[in-house]
Amino acid sequence: MALINKDTLDIFKQKANQLVNRTLDKHMNLAVTGLSRSGKTAFITSFVNQLLNENSQSKLDFFNVIHQGRFIAAKRVPQKSLHISRFAYEKSMSSFTQEEPTWPEPTHGISELRLAIRYQPQDSLLKYATDTATLYVDITDYPGEWLLDLPLLNQTFEEWSEATNQLLLNTSRYEISKEFINKVELLDPFEVVDEDKLAKLAEEYTQLLMDFRHKMGLSVIQPGRFILPGELDGAPILQFFPFTNFENIDVNKYQNAEDNTLIGMLRARYIEYKERVVKAFYKEHFINFDRQIILADCLTPLNSGPDSFKDLQQALNLIMESFNYGKSGLFTRLFSPKIDKLLFAATKADHVTPEQHNHLTSLLNQLVHQTQHQLNFDEINMATLAIASIKSTKTGTGLHQGENIPVIQGRKVSDGSLITLFPGAVPAKIPKKEFWQSKPFNYIAFSPLHSVAENQALPHLRMDQVLEFLLGDKVK
Ligand SMILES: Nc1nc2c(ncn2[C@@H]2O[C@H](COP(=O)(O)OP(=O)(O)OP(=O)(O)O)[C@@H](O)[C@H]2O)c(=O)[nH]1
Ligand SMILES: [Mg+2]
Incomplete structure (x- = not known):
């Protein structure tokens, strides 16, 4: 019988390990989105920072693999x-x-970053x-x-x-859009197009x-790509x-308008936009996402007033369309998305x-689920959390009219001074008229409280629950 010496056995074990390891390596595409200023850059920076700097001081108790x-x-x-920008993690951390400490600069467009997370599998057999x-x-x-552009795929230019037009006529928007609407009214849609004139009006619309x-x-901003x-x-x-x-225009004449007329060119560009911009995004990126987190800043609109809040509600409605996986959903008919988990996070x-x-x-939950009865989200596991990617306030109690009330303390972005306040109550449901009459919420932009060392974990609220929901089952 041939004898196997210890070295050979070790090599054999190592090879076997490599083989199993390879099959155990997993991969997932995690997409992070939210309207501009909702907190995407801060979120990804904190998400990555928490994982890179995990140690005994980290506060990630709800992330089971760590716990x-x-x-x-x-x-x-x-x-x-390689053709997509790198997410500027170092710049943001700096x-x-x-x-x-300050907040990172606004970002534009799409960027990517890859993390490798090493862990011990829980399963004893694999262990x-x-x-x-x-x-x-x-x-x-x-x-x-x-x-916000998905619904365009279902709409003709007309x-x-x-x-x-209906949206622009809406009271709050009309104030600043009437000049543009008046200019469009004076146009002859069937004249041979003057491209410069068209470009100037497009610029006005973008503005x-x-x-x-x-x-x-x-x-609610459409087309969404215009501002980014x-x-x-x-x-x-x-x-x-x-x-x-x-x-005010003749339908037949419109149907037959050539591409070199003003209306013909507007229509042609709209169609091209749908194909090359909207569809391309879904085909090249969206269908590859495995999991999605949608960040929503509900507090700023709550502070700005009813129009702004109602608009957020409508925008979330439009955004939800992309996750309407029911057979009849426009989206499923056009593409075959595979997102299985969707997390809504109320940021800040x-x-x-x-x-x-x-x-x-529960406010965000209401905003998200308001349309659920019409849509089919059965195939997606959804959750809602209130988070702070980078906690920038301290909490405590203060005396107000002889009573102890909860307060927060933060450093104002405007002048760097410390301020202690009770910012107000958040309504648990979509607010009614009476809520807005008392201007109940006071949102002040805070700077990050303390600077952190490069290899230190950033302070946060519930980032561990985010990690558990999005990654937990993949690192079991
Ligand atoms: N207090 C607090 N403020 C936050 C937090 N996250 C974001 N902010 C504030 O929100 C602003 C926008 O955050 P970003 O992370 O830049 O948001 P974004 O979605 O990447 O914005 P764009 O790149 O412009 O689309 C920041 O400058 C901060 O003022 C947080 O966890 N706590
Ligand atoms: Mg950003």
Whole structure:
């Protein structure tokens, strides 16, 4: 009988381990989205930071792989898609590590980052076969505005123009859109197009969308790519606008209009936009996502007033369409998405006192589920959480009119001074008229409280629950 010496046996064991390891390595695509300023960059930075700097001081008790002592380490590895920007993790971290910490700069478009998470599998059988397994997570950051475009796929140019016209006539928007609407009314849609004139009007329409978002705090922005053009900035495919005067033009003449007329070119560009921008995003990116987190800042609209809040509600409705997996859903008919878990997170929860967190969660829940009876989300496991990616306030109690009340303390972005306040109560349900009459909520932008060292975990609220929901079953 041939004798196997110890070295050979070790090599054999190592090989066997490698083989099992390889089959144990898993991969998932995690997508992070939310409307602009909802907190995507802060979220991804904290998500990665928590995993890279896991140690005895980390506060990640609800992430089971850590709680059970099976987490080994996480590191950044080169990303999969070389044609997509790298998520600027170091740059973003440097804003939190400098002496006077600030928030990272706004970002535009899509970016990616890949993490490798090493852990010990829980399963005893696997545990004997191998020491470790690795979960590779590709994280994609993309603007939530891009999801607002899905409904366009179901609309002709005429239908979209009419729907947008209705939106523009809405009292709060009309104030700043009437000039644009008046200009469109004076156009002859059947004249041979002057491309310069068209480009200028498209620019005006884009500026309107920017003002809706950034000056009025509104959320329904269509086409979504107009305010976040990325590499398409200045391209003719983003130069069109809704023709808001359809009721006054001849339908037959419109149907037969050539592409070199004003209306013909608007229609042609709209169709091209749907194909090359909207569909392309779903085909190239969205269908590859395994899991999705949608970040929503409910507090800013709550502070801005009823119009802004109602608009957020409508935008979330539009966003939900992309997850309507029912057989009859437009989306499933067009593509074959495979997202199995969807997390809604109300961000910046450190802006309210702790006893309000439940209210914030149920408010977002209501906003998300308002349409559920019409849609079919059976195939997706959904959850809602109130989180702070980077906790920037301290909590305590203060005396107000002889009574102890919960308060938060933070450093104002505006002048850096410390302020202690009770910011107000968050309604647990979609607020009614009476709520808005008393201006009940006071949102003040806070700077990150303390600078952290590069290899230190950032303070947070419920990031461990986020990790458990999104990754927990993959690192068992
Ligand atoms: N207090 C607090 N503020 C936050 C938190 N996360 C984000 N913010 C605030 O929200 C702002 C926007 O956060 P970002 O992470 O840049 O949001 P974004 O979605 O990446 O924004 P865009 O890149 O412009 O689309 C920050 O500048 C902060 O003022 C948080 O956890 N706590
Ligand atoms: Mg960003």
